[in-house]
Amino acid sequence: MHTKTFPNTIAELAAGLRAGEFTSVELTQHYLDRIQQLDSQYNSFITVTPELALQQAAAADTRLAAGDAPLLCGIPIAHKDLFCTAGIKTSCGSKMLDNFVPPYSATIVENYQRDGAVMLGKLNMDEFAMGSSNENSFYGPAKNPWDTERVPGGSSGGSAAAVAAQLAVATTASDTGGSIRQPASLCGLTGIKPTYGRASRYGMVAFASSLDQAGVITRSAEDAAIMLNTLASYDPKDSTSIDREVPDYTTDLGDDLNGLKIGVPKEYFEAGLDADTEKAVRNALAEYEKLGAELVEITLPHTHLAVPAYYVIAPAEASANLSRFDGVRYGYRCEDPQDLMDLYTRSRAEGFGQEVKQRIMVGAYALSAGYYDAYYKKAQQVRRLIKKDFVDAFEKVDVIMGPTCPNPAFKLGEKTADPVAMYLEDIYTISTNLAGLPGMSIPAGFSSGLPVGLQITGNYFDEAHMLNIAHRFQQVTDWHKQMPAEVQS
Amino acid sequence: MSWETVIGLEVHVQLATQSKIFSGSSTAFGAEPNTQASAVDLAMPGTLPVPNEAAFKYAVMFGLAIDAEIGKESAFERKNYFYPDLPKGYQTTQLEKPIVGPGRVEIALDDGSTKDVRIHHAHLEEDAGKSLHEAFFGGESHGMSGIDLNRAGTPLIEVVTEPDMSNAAEAVAMAKKLHSIVTSLGICDGNMSQGSMRFDVNISVRRPGEPLGTRTETKNLNSFKFMEECIAREVQRQIDVIEDGGQVVQETRLYDGASKVSRSMRSKEEANDYRYFPCPDLLPVVIEDDYIEALRKTLPELPDARSTRFQSDYGLSAYDANLLSADATTASYFESAAQQSDAKLVANWMMGELAARLNAEEKEFADNPIAAEQLSALVARISDGTLSNKMARQVFDHLWTGESDVDAIIDKHGLKQVSDSGAIEALVDEVIANSPQQVDNYVKADEAKRPKMMGYFVGQIMKASKGQANPQQVNAVLAEKLAGLL
Numbered sequence: 001m002h003t004k005t006f007p008n009t010i011a012e013l014a015a016g017l018r019a020g021e022f023t024s025v026e027l028t029q030h031y032l033d034r035i036q037q038l039d040s041q042y043n044s045f046i047t048v049t050p051e052l053a054l055q056q057a058a059a060a061d062t063r064l065a066a067g068d069a070p071l072l073c074g075i076p077i078a079h080k081d082l083f084c085t086a087g088i089k090t091s092c093g094s095k096m097l098d099n100f101v102p103p104y105s106a107t108i109v110e111n112y113q114r115d116g117a118v119m120l121g122k123l124n125m126d127e128f129a130m131g132s133s134n135e136n137s138f139y140g141p142a143k144n145p146w147d148t149e150r151v152p153g154g155s156s157g158g159s160a161a162a163v164a165a166q167l168a169v170a171t172t173a174s175d176t177g178g179s180i181r182q183p184a185s186l187c188g189l190t191g192i193k194p195t196y197g198r199a200s201r202y203g204m205v206a207f208a209s210s211l212d213q214a215g216v217i218t219r220s221a222e223d224a225a226i227m228l229n230t231l232a233s234y235d236p237k238d239s240t241s242i243d244r245e246v247p248d249y250t251t252d253l254g255d256d257l258n259g260l261k262i263g264v265p266k267e268y269f270e271a272g273l274d275a276d277t278e279k280a281v282r283n284a285l286a287e288y289e290k291l292g293a294e295l296v297e298i299t300l301p302h303t304h305l306a307v308p309a310y311y312v313i314a315p316a317e318a319s320a321n322l323s324r325f326d327g328v329r330y331g332y333r334c335e336d337p338q339d340l341m342d343l344y345t346r347s348r349a350e351g352f353g354q355e356v357k358q359r360i361m362v363g364a365y366a367l368s369a370g371y372y373d374a375y376y377k378k379a380q381q382v383r384r385l386i387k388k389d390f391v392d393a394f395e396k397v398d399v400i401m402g403p404t405c406p407n408p409a410f411k412l413g414e415k416t417a418d419p420v421a422m423y424l425e426d427i428y429t430i431s432t433n434l435a436g437l438p439g440m441s442i443p444a445g446f447s448s449g450l451p452v453g454l455q456i457t458g459n460y461f462d463e464a465h466m467l468n469i470a471h472r473f474q475q476v477t478d479w480h481k482q483m484p485a486e487v488q489s
Numbered sequence: 490m491s492w493e494t495v496i497g498l499e500v501h502v503q504l505a506t507q508s509k510i511f512s513g514s515s516t517a518f519g520a521e522p523n524t525q526a527s528a529v530d531l532a533m534p535g536t537l538p539v540p541n542e543a544a545f546k547y548a549v550m551f552g553l554a555i556d557a558e559i560g561k562e563s564a565f566e567r568k569n570y571f572y573p574d575l576p577k578g579y580q581t582t583q584l585e586k587p588i589v590g591p592g593r594v595e596i597a598l599d600d601g602s603t604k605d606v607r608i609h610h611a612h613l614e615e616d617a618g619k620s621l622h623e624a625f626f627g628g629e630s631h632g633m634s635g636i637d638l639n640r641a642g643t644p645l646i647e648v649v650t651e652p653d654m655s656n657a658a659e660a661v662a663m664a665k666k667l668h669s670i671v672t673s674l675g676i677c678d679g680n681m682s683q684g685s686m687r688f689d690v691n692i693s694v695r696r697p698g699e700p701l702g703t704r705t706e707t708k709n710l711n712s713f714k715f716m717e718e719c720i721a722r723e724v725q726r727q728i729d730v731i732e733d734g735g736q737v738v739q740e741t742r743l744y745d746g747a748s749k750v751s752r753s754m755r756s757k758e759e760a761n762d763y764r765y766f767p768c769p770d771l772l773p774v775v776i777e778d779d780y781i782e783a784l785r786k787t788l789p790e791l792p793d794a795r796s797t798r799f800q801s802d803y804g805l806s807a808y809d810a811n812l813l814s815a816d817a818t819t820a821s822y823f824e825s826a827a828q829q830s831d832a833k834l835v836a837n838w839m840m841g842e843l844a845a846r847l848n849a850e851e852k853e854f855a856d857n858p859i860a861a862e863q864l865s866a867l868v869a870r871i872s873d874g875t876l877s878n879k880m881a882r883q884v885f886d887h888l889w890t891g892e893s894d895v896d897a898i899i900d901k902h903g904l905k906q907v908s909d910s911g912a913i914e915a916l917v918d919e920v921i922a923n924s925p926q927q928v929d930n931y932v933k934a935d936e937a938k939r940p941k942m943m944g945y946f947v948g949q950i951m952k953a954s955k956g957q958a959n960p961q962q963v964n965a966v967l968a969e970k971l972a973g974l975l
Contacts, residue, residue, distance in 0.1 A: 084535045097534065104528055106535060203535040210769035238537050239771055317769055320567050323578020324532040328636065340634075344571055367569070367764035376766060 006030055010075050010169055010223040017064055017074050024064065024074030028057035028118050031076045035120065035167045041486075044142045044152075044161035046081045047089050048121035056118040063116055071226050073116030078168040080159050081122040082129055083109050083214070084203040092205045093125040093137040093155075096325045096332045096351035106203025107235045108172060108214050115230045120168055124158030127353045128322065129176055129207040131155050132425040134183075135416055136355045143412075144187060145484045146450055150409040153183030153425075159217045160187040165487050170218040170227050176207050177310055178404075178429025180215045181441035185404035185453025188443045188482055190470065191217040192224045195461050196436035197242035200235030206321040208314035209240070211433040220480055221442065221470035225249035228463060249464050253471040258292035260469065263397030267303040268428055274407040280445030280452040281403045284473070288401070291472055296397050300389040305382045306431040307423055312366045312379035313434070318356075319363030325351065358419070387435040394459045399469055403428055404441040404453035428455055438463050442470045443479035451482070492694050494724050495701060496660045497652035499689040500667055501645050502677045503616065504547045510615050510644035511538030511581065518683050522621070522637035530642045532576035537770050544644035545774060546784065547676035548588045548613050551646055553785050554670050555608050557592025563613070564773040569764040573636050574618035582614035582647075584765050586773065589646070594670070595793070596662040597811060606663050607651035616643040640684075652691065652701070657720035661713050664688055669792040669815040679816065681711045682853060688716055693737070694727045702727070703737040707744050707751055715746040723751060795820055803832035812840060819854050825861040830868040838864060842885055859888045866895035877960060880904045908959040910966070913950075916958060917966045920949045921974075932974055943967060 004022055007013055016022055032050045039045050053076065060074035079085065082092045084102035091097045105113070112119070126136040134142040134157025142157040144150040145165040152161040156173035160183035163171055173180045175193035184191025193215035204214055216227040229250065234243040264285065269278060285295055327333035327347025334346035352360070366375035393400060405425060415422045432439035437457055444454035454473075458466040474480050509516055512529035529536045545563070552559045564586040567579040589611035595603050621635035648667060654660045668686055672679035679685055688711070693704035707723060710716045723744075727737050741760075744751040790798075792814050799810035799820075813823045813836060826835045843864070847857060867884055870876045876884060876899070887898045899905050907913060921928055924946070931942050943964075950963050 082535075084533075090534070092534070100534065102528075102533065102535070104533070104536075201535075202537050205534040206770075208769075237539060239539055240537075240769075316766060319764075320569055320577075320579050320766070323569060323571065324534070324576060326571060326573075326578060328573050329531055329576060330533065340573065364569075364764060367766050369762045369764075372764075372766070 004030070008166055008169065009219050010072065010226050011220070013075055013169060014071050014226075024057040024060040024076075024118060025054060027074065028053050028076050028120070031120055031168060038165060039167055041148055042143045042145055042152075042161045042165050042167070043140055044124050044158040044165065044167055045078065045121045046091055046093070046124050046139050046158070049088060049119060052088070053118050053120050056113075056116075060116045060118060070115040070230070072112065072230055074118060075169055076118045076120050077112065077170050077172070077227075078120045078123050078159075078162055079109060079112075079172045080125055080156055080174055082125060082174060082205040083172060084205070085109055085119070085122065088122065090122065090205070091138070092129070093127040093139060094352065094356070095138045097205075098138065098332065100331050102203070104203060107200035107233065107237060108231050109203065111230050111233055112172075117230070123156075123162055123171060126155035126157065126179075127356050128205065128318070129155040129174055129179055129212070130318070130355050130359055132178070132182055132422050133410070133412070133415065134158065134161075135412065136353055138353060141412055144409045145487050146188065146409065150411050150450070151186065153186035153405075153409065155179040156183050156217065160184055160189055160191070163187070163189050163217050163219060164484065166483075170216060170223055172214060172227075172231070173217050174204060174212055174214050175429075175433065175439070176211045176213075176314060177433050178426035180217060181404050181429045181439055181453065181455060182425060184217050184441040185455075186409040186451065188451030188479070189217050189219060190221055190224050190440070190442050190474075190480060191215065192228060192440040192463065192466070193432070193438060194228060194232060194463050195242075195438045196433075197240055198232050198438070198461065198463070200233060200238045200241050202235055202237040206317075208317040209321060210317060211310075211314055213433070221467050221474050222250065222253060224440075224470070225253060225464075225467045228467070232463075244461065247464050249467050252464050252468045255468050255472075256292060257288065257469060257472050260288070260291075260293035260399065261397040262288055262293050262295050263298040263393050263400040264295050265298050265300045265303065265393075265400060265402055267300050268402035272406050272424065272427070273403060274447055276447030277403050277405070277407060277452045280447060281401075281454055284444040284454045284477075285401060287473060287477060291476065298393045298397060298400065300386075300393060300431065302382065302385045302389050303427075303431060306386055306434060307427055309379040309382040309386070310426075310430045310434060311362070311423060312375045313383065315359040315363030316366045316376050317363070319360045319367065322352075322356065322360055327351070383434045386431050390431070390435045390437060390457075398459075399462075399466065400457040402455050404455040405429075408447045408450035408452055432457050436460070438466060440466050440470060442473060443482065444477075445479055446482075451479075491697060492724075492728050493697050494655055494720075495652045495693045495695065495704075496654040496656070496720065497691040498648070498650045498654070498660060498663060499691070499706075500648040500650075500664070501616075501687040501689075502551075502648060502667070502671050503685045504544050504644040504646060504676055505678050506541055506543040506547065506644055508541055508543075509642035510541050510544045510613065512642055514642065516643045518680075520639055522635065522639060524639065526618075526638035526641060530576065530638050532578075538581060540771065540774065541644065544613055545588065545776065547644075547674070548611065548646050549776065549781060549784055550674050550676055550788060551611060551648075551671065552589035552592065553781070553788055554674055554791055555589075555592035555594050557608060557611070558590035559776055559781050560586055560588045560590055562586055562773045562775050563588040565613075565768040565771045566765045567768045570761045572617070573634065574620045574638070574641065576618065576638060576641055580615060580617065581768055581771070583612035585767075587612035588776070594663065594666055596659065596666050598662065599658060604653075604659065606653045606659075609649045609651050611646045611648040614645050614647060616640050616645050652693075657717045657724075660690065660720055661717050664713055664716060665815060666792070672817040673792050673795070673820070674789055675817065678855075679818070680853060680855065681713075684711055687711050690716060690720060690723075692720060692723045692727070694724060694731070702731075703739050705737065705740050705742050707742045708754070710744060712746065715744060718746070718749055719744040719751060722749065726751075799823075803827060803836070805833065805836055809836050809840065816854060822854070822857075822861045826865040826868070829865045831872050834868045834871060835864065838868060842882060846889060858891065859885070863888050863893065863895060870895060870899065874908055874959060875899065875906055876904065877906050877956075879956065880906060903955070903957070905957060906959045907954055907957045908962055910962065913958055913962050913966050916950050916953050917946075917963070917970050920946055920953060921970060924949065928971075928974060931971060939971075943971065946971070
């Protein structure tokens, strides 16, 4: 190990790089060493790219020396393995893409390259982002650094585990039904999924196109703001990205919260919520009152329909999105196909894991002739009602808060036999995606020694305000500074 | 007992945009396989479609040309099925909100009357690639099929008519009229042999007064001739089935133009459930009134208007004007050839010799090797008496085989018509002097028989002149000389 010690937030590291306390090459090597020594415990990386990382770090040092480098220049991060990286395997956690090396990079990957961030590698995830525990990965589950017998959450389990284990300062992730917020919550981190359309989806392997959104997992709201500054962009290559100016998310972090109206949905505190989790969340809300905010009980009456609607819409879109994985042009192809049908059926049967196949079947069923109206169309109607719940709520309040998850991290294998229990992990997070709203989770305490997350849901394009609200909380609490004992040593 | 035929068309029109409907790849025909296929066309993971504005523009132009309502909000659906030439595993198409709503097209019938065919709608969609089942690995396919995705993502409009046509002639007239409209608009190159327009024909038969019969759909006809044959055969097949006590099965059929046989491709029971749903990667496109009105103002001349103009400007008959104005390429060819020479003569040559030759060699008008200027020069030499019709056909042959200059051909091949009266008189005298027996017969013959007998002398004179003597002048001089012998 290097003798130098390094701080663990982007903000501090950026300052250190500029003060000449260490170089990006030293910093990058430090993280590469940690990954090499420790990741066997966490399985957070699918691919590590040391040579590329050191090259990028050297280039970043040159740029830093020349002055006027972006804040992220020289900062070691890692990408969820569903963001395409030119020349580097992008597996999406699937056997189907175990051999896939894209010839292009996702727009968000290019954004980070542009700003000089150093890529350490690609992160573990549930196959095709389908899962809430990272147990659906072809590469084996990532482990929760707070307790390696427990899941880190999913689908961005690797993104959370890597930051929690200090194997990367910050990571990119994606959120279709809670895949950023739930792992951030379970690993004691800050995670934000911006408004649908705020970040480009180009080059992000699609799960459910109308719900997927890229985001970040970091150690603090301030770091999330720095990361989001680079992530967010209008992209002409993504027709659903929105042509709207990206603010500097760091500018308003320190604004005071006097008069802030926080909506607390009663539906988020009903049966199924772990008692210590509720306690931690209530304490966090009380902290906000001390910061000058006002709590307003609200109702989101269609909350109970979010999970069922989601599990029609997301699989329906996935069933079409995943049709391209047919063994014809790239990805897994079965051995010695006898004819076209054999090529299709075996390539897909062998290349996809169980959960993915299950969702493709559910989605295809929901779209079938005779069932479309009862399932897909109905689910879309529910989606509109859920969106309306939020629109109505934001007439009265500035932001909505509650628990991110009903319980802290569960044990590996605990819920794999019960898909419904697994799906209920996302009960508080899914509505946000259905409505296209920005969502965030920040550390708010512990339950049985495991981190609890506070969910912050903002109005459309209100990310700067959400980050400000999260940052003010982190200025008066230290939950986000807690670290697993193992990692600390 | 009599039968009624009911025909509807679904027409795929490839739009002549530079790039594909959802990617920047070129749409040019004939490139090496997969050289015009980008990551988007290959459906690489994470790639996304970006709509091409030109495709929308062309579709709106078509809508305006058929007097249709333009869909103000145009949305895309995914049509799901697996096939190797369909890289995404779904086709991006329109179902609920097509860009072109109901419209109408007027067709001219053989008896000179006209008929309106209603258009149900026209929607935008992407074309698939092509499967290459023939040998492609240097002559050996090794039991595999090749996939060429150059065509994948080429923009199409699918035009769906109401079942308003009642025989093959009407269906073909409709198909030709649509061809004429899209080529006149410049939104499609109209090249049928390259698949730029492909026709699916829905056919059913019924007894007069009865409800619609069960229909079959014959797909992918790419020539008017095949369409006509196919309809005639399918109508007869259905009548035979019913008259033999059977029932027509709802099915999709394929017609082989070479063997003139159609066969069942799949029945209704085997039909795919396409699981259509709105494409979440594409937002609905709102088409504003200003945009539509601006396009309406710049719409090129349509075939009906052009036909009227050809009649008034060039004095063509309605029949000739309709034929020459139908296709934009043909029409502009006619107009440029007619600028410098006799328009009616140009029209005759285009519909006569040129059409016959194209037909004989199974060529499209676009493949015509003779430029408009060349035909114009040829016609000018007929008008000024340099060429007889027969000579003109010889010059035409030389033009067809690649010689370029009409006057040079005339010189090189000695095709100049002899109109010099002295030279003709000498020829006439020579033939009369060499034909004492025939002259004697002529003089002794009845007055009534003499004109017929003149043919012999004309033939001899033309032969002596190697076909170059001006026939009108030969006739006049000969008549005068023979009269002098009586």
